[in-house]
Ligand code: SF4
């Protein structure tokens with residue numbers, strides 16, 4: 001499966017959602033996740049993300065942490081299939097790391 005990782009937090013470009021053939025993106029206030037049970041591993045979304053937030057779960061740098069975050073939030077957040085308006089201040093957060101811990105918990 002593919003997963004959305006830290007770079008998405010507060011950037012949320014949403015270019016990824018419109019290309020997914022199985023509509024498996026789910027939307028939170030600050031970022032999106034992929035439902036690992038629905039993703040068919042096509043890889044089409046990966047190059048669409050301007051901040052490289054999407055990766056195969058085999059490249060989860062945090063030892064499965066992001067796979068779990070994607071799986072958990074995909075159960076509670078609504079499905080998203082159409083690109084909305086990204087946050088106006090997203091450029092301020094493009095190069096920041098550790099955003100999930102800072103802005104989410
Ligand atoms: Fe959707 Fe394919 Fe990306 Fe999985 S890899 S989330 S199926 S576009």
Ligand code: F3S
Pocket residue numbers: 004007008009011012013014015016017031032048049050051052053054
């Ligand atoms: Fe996030 Fe990139 Fe999609 S910033 S919303 S994963 S295009």
